[in-house]
Amino acid sequence: MPVIGVVKETLPGETRVALIPQSVGQLVRDKHSVVVQKGAGASASFSDDQYEAAGATIVPDAASVFGRADLLVKVHPPSPHEVTSLRSGSIYLGFLSPAAHPAIVRSLAQQSVTAFAMEYVPRVSRAQSMDALSSMATVAGYRSVLIAAQATGKMFPLLMTAAGTVPPATVLVLGAGVAGLQAIATAKRLGARVEAFDPRPAVAEQIRSLGATFVDMELPKEDVEAAGGYAKELSAEFLKKEQDAIASRLPKVHIVITTAQVFGQRAPILITSDMVPLIPRGGVIVDLASESGGNCELTETGKTIDRHGITIIGAVNVPATVPIDASQLYSRNIYNLLKHMYPTVDTPTQPDEEILKAACLTRNGMIVNEAVRALVEQGR
Numbered sequence: 592m593p594v595i596g597v598v599k600e601t602l603p604g605e606t607r608v609a610l611i612p613q614s615v616g617q618l619v620r621d622k623h624s625v626v627v628q629k630g631a632g633a634s635a636s637f638s639d640d641q642y643e644a645a646g647a648t649i650v651p652d653a654a655s656v657f658g659r660a661d662l663l664v665k666v667h668p669p670s671p672h673e674v675t676s677l678r679s680g681s682i683y684l685g686f687l688s689p690a691a692h693p694a695i696v697r698s699l700a701q702q703s704v705t706a707f708a709m710e711y712v713p714r715v716s717r718a719q720s721m722d723a724l725s726s727m728a729t730v731a732g733y734r735s736v737l738i739a740a741q742a743t744g745k746m747f748p749l750l751m752t753a754a755g756t757v758p759p760a761t762v763l764v765l766g767a768g769v770a771g772l773q774a775i776a777t778a779k780r781l782g783a784r785v786e787a788f789d790p791r792p793a794v795a796e797q798i799r800s801l802g803a804t805f806v807d808m809e810l811p812k813e814d815v816e817a818a819g820g821y822a823k824e825l826s827a828e829f830l831k832k833e834q835d836a837i838a839s840r841l842p843k844v845h846i847v848i849t850t851a852q853v854f855g856q857r858a859p860i861l862i863t864s865d866m867v868p869l870i871p872r873g874g875v876i877v878d879l880a881s882e883s884g885g886n887c888e889l890t891e892t893g894k895t896i897d898r899h900g901i902t903i904i905g906a907v908n909v910p911a912t913v914p915i916d917a918s919q920l921y922s923r924n925i926y927n928l929l930k931h932m933y934p935t936v937d938t939p940t941q942p943d944e945e946i947l948k949a950a951c952l953t954r955n956g957m958i959v960n961e962a963v964r965a966l967v968e969q970g971r
């Protein structure tokens with residue numbers, strides 16, 4: 592019966608926690624033992640008392656969790672120190688971002704840790720409740736609009752006042768996957784006029800159903816949708832046409848939220864440096880793809896900069912700015928995956944089962960995912 596360990600996240604600025612007390616209670620009712628580092632949930636407003644009441648054992652520091660846990664749950668990929676603290680033969684469950692952290696994946700294999708990456712949970716219907724990428728994208732999409740609303744000098748809704756009419760802000764959302772659709776819905780709720788674009792053919796209808804305008808352009812001739820609903824990398828020829836269509840809209844918009852991603856690749860450039868001054872002064876770009884290189888050529892990851900009177904926000908780790916709900920959603924994803932791994936505490940699911948096989952990056956001292964192995968070897 593594995594002991595599940597929860598540590599306080601160590602990445603600066605990270606406020607989330609991998610399991611909240613409610614999920615700990617469910618695990619304890621399922622007959623698991625859970626050890627939680629003192630203060631692990633504090634920055635997400637979950638107290639040690641709540642964990643204890645849910646049935647967890649509180650231990651004073653991370654070392655005590657590593658000493659006892661057979662299965663460690665985390666939000667962020669482990670630090671080099673955390674990897675070496677993991678016991679050989681133990682299990683890791685959390686995000687791993689192998690492209691950004693190839694050395695960590697290699698060390699996990701060398702340490703004989705069986706590591707499951709949340710971003711590799713396959714996008715099949717029966718794994719939807721474990722899909723942490725979607726949960727975190729939902730939070731980021733919502734928050735991106737509030738970040739823009741704080742940064743702009745304009746109000747979002749149409750206001751008719753005794754001093755005259757204030758026209759609504761116009762928000763352009765580029766990329767309308769999980770984050771983009773949530774950004775559209777949030778901007779609409781705030782009263783903005785919203786336009787959006789995504790090259791996947793099914794998305795135009797989803798954009799319109801949220802009350803936004805689909806920026807009409809000729810869709811790519813090639814097949815744009817990969818397995819799991821992700822977009823494929825598009826041709827340079829299409830991207831140029833897309834940039835031209837976006838450029839024609841920019842003089843009319845106040846806020847641009849960019850969310851376009853291609854799984855495992857650099858994010859496509861949708862707004863070149865030359866296009867930025869087309870936005871009226873006072874405009875705001877929130878680049879949610881900033882951690883994958885950014886959709887705006889001028890974006891500086893993790894920084895807010897001013898270019899040509901436009902504020903460009905290279906947003907990073909946005910879900911950490913909504914720690915209570917982001918932790919709650921992530922914790923439910925982790926619990927559902929644990930429940931899938933251990934339908935009952937003594938009968939683990941076989942490792943060759945579809946969801947577990949897809950999410951597993953290291954096992955028996957080896958990197959078992961071919962694409963990740965190639966990526967790690969490239970980085971040698």
Ligand code: NAD
Nearest residue numbers: 714715766767768769770789819820821822850851852859
């Ligand atoms: P993502 O974060 O990888 O990408 C965000 C969006 O960027 C996508 O909608 C993509 O089409 C778009 N994009 C890529 N290139 C672009 C470009 N040049 N211009 C504009 N937009 C561009 O994707 P995501 O939001 O995590 O998921 C995408 C889709 O996957 C969802 O909308 C959904 O349909 C599907 N999905 C399926 C499941 C499932 O369980 N089957 C689960 C989650 C998501």
